[in-house]
Amino acid sequence: MSTSLKTPPKPSTSAAIAKADDHGAPAKMKAMVYVSPGKIELRDCPKPVIKAPGDAIVRVTQTTICGTDLHILKGDVATATPGRILGHEGVGVIDSVGSAVTAFKKGDHVLISCVSACGTCEFCRKQMYSHCTTGGWILGNSIDGCQAEYVRTPHADMSLYHIPEGANEEALVMLSDILPTGFECGTLNGKVQPGSTVAIVGSGPIGLAALLTAQFYSPARIIMIDLDDNRLETATKFGATDILNSSDGKAVAAVMKLTGDAGCDTVIEAVGIPATFELCQKLVAAGGIIANIGVHGKPASLHLESLWDRNIAITTRLVDTATIPMLFKTVAAKKIDPSLLITHRFTLAEGEKAYKTFGNAAETKALKVIITT
Ligand SMILES: NC(=O)c1ccc[n+]([C@@H]2O[C@H](COP(=O)([O-])OP(=O)(O)OC[C@H]3O[C@@H](n4cnc5c(N)ncnc54)[C@H](O)[C@@H]3O)[C@@H](O)[C@H]2O)c1
Ligand SMILES: [Zn+2]
Numbered sequence: 001m002s003t004s005l006k007t008p009p010k011p012s013t014s015a016a017i018a019k020a021d022d023h024g025a026p027a028k029m030k031a032m033v034y035v036s037p038g039k040i041e042l043r044d045c046p047k048p049v050i051k052a053p054g055d056a057i058v059r060v061t062q063t064t065i066c067g068t069d070l071h072i073l074k075g076d077v078a079t080a081t082p083g084r085i086l087g088h089e090g091v092g093v094i095d096s097v098g099s100a101v102t103a104f105k106k107g108d109h110v111l112i113s114c115v116s117a118c119g120t121c122e123f124c125r126k127q128m129y130s131h132c133t134t135g136g137w138i139l140g141n142s143i144d145g146c147q148a149e150y151v152r153t154p155h156a157d158m159s160l161y162h163i164p165e166g167a168n169e170e171a172l173v174m175l176s177d178i179l180p181t182g183f184e185c186g187t188l189n190g191k192v193q194p195g196s197t198v199a200i201v202g203s204g205p206i207g208l209a210a211l212l213t214a215q216f217y218s219p220a221r222i223i224m225i226d227l228d229d230n231r232l233e234t235a236t237k238f239g240a241t242d243i244l245n246s247s248d249g250k251a252v253a254a255v256m257k258l259t260g261d262a263g264c265d266t267v268i269e270a271v272g273i274p275a276t277f278e279l280c281q282k283l284v285a286a287g288g289i290i291a292n293i294g295v296h297g298k299p300a301s302l303h304l305e306s307l308w309d310r311n312i313a314i315t316t317r318l319v320d321t322a323t324i325p326m327l328f329k330t331v332a333a334k335k336i337d338p339s340l341l342i343t344h345r346f347t348l349a350e351g352e353k354a355y356k357t358f359g360n361a362a363e364t365k366a367l368k369v370i371i372t373t
């Protein structure tokens, strides 16, 4: 990806048309704009304005980069088109609200959910906010996102959360996406139980979020599997009982040895490639669950010839962020510390460097980077 700052700033085509300032010029802000596959740039863009009565404009104070932003940069996400301001995680302060917003006012400190929810459609009524018919994951995807000084958040009443005074706002950035994803798609869907055995394939930010939240339920064993020793070392600090580097191709034998040949009750896939989904199928115990979190771009084989009689279940899920209020409480009560995931800090002016650092995690050892605007 480009980290050159030499390209002259161009306005984003997708940002809302800003109001003119006192001199007749549109109000401007800095933002990270997806230019073309492989290329992200810090640009001057029009400051967003309220478009619908349920909107809020949030002055972003802290944001971060997600692995999914790297998928967009690779051109993997068709709905995120060039010109888009990226970012779907962050905290900030309300700058203005539309006429229908009742829960928030100018000056309120808020957490921005990565998923926007109207609260009234068929899917929202089931708390499947990710499938909201007029929302879902749209921020930094089909509409401009929060790696910017300001962001327009649709359905503000349902998609923003009040931040209690005195909270560590930097740590709460992890609640926009990472922690609810690990918890909802991994721990909850995988039905982690007291005394059970859990394997998590992938020790990136999402796998680590599953590791942190799985411990709410006191499983007897949590085995973390990855190719990267540094990430496995981090997993030990986060509470893994066992770590396995699977690059030698012996992970299945090692897990069977650890579990007395039973396999694991919950197997969480947190990578998103066919090889790891297939590995999960070899690790699951009879009666167990494979909870897939990974975003898959290619078909993966399902080995029914060995699984048909094993009484297993497989789940998939796009994060709904329905558990943000509950996760807020666990953080306030110090049951989990999401700030452990933060490894690097940048300013928005250093946004391109932040992408380079995050995109090169094997060398930089980056997990989550905080970008302060
Ligand atoms: N379902 C959802 O709603 C949702 C939300 C957010 C992210 N995701 C997805 O979750 C997945 C994980 O996200 P992340 O940010 O932690 O990604 P990441 O790329 O930072 O981490 C993936 C980890 O998997 C490891 N890995 C790669 N190949 C492996 C292999 N063959 N065997 C074992 N480990 C291997 C890597 O070393 C890395 O530590 C991604 O696919 C992401 O797109 C899903
Ligand atoms: Zn994300």
Ligand SMILES: [Zn+2]
Pocket (backbone or CB within 6 Å): 117, 118, 119, 120, 121, 122, 123, 124, 131, 132, 133, 134, 135
């Ligand atoms: Zn809805």
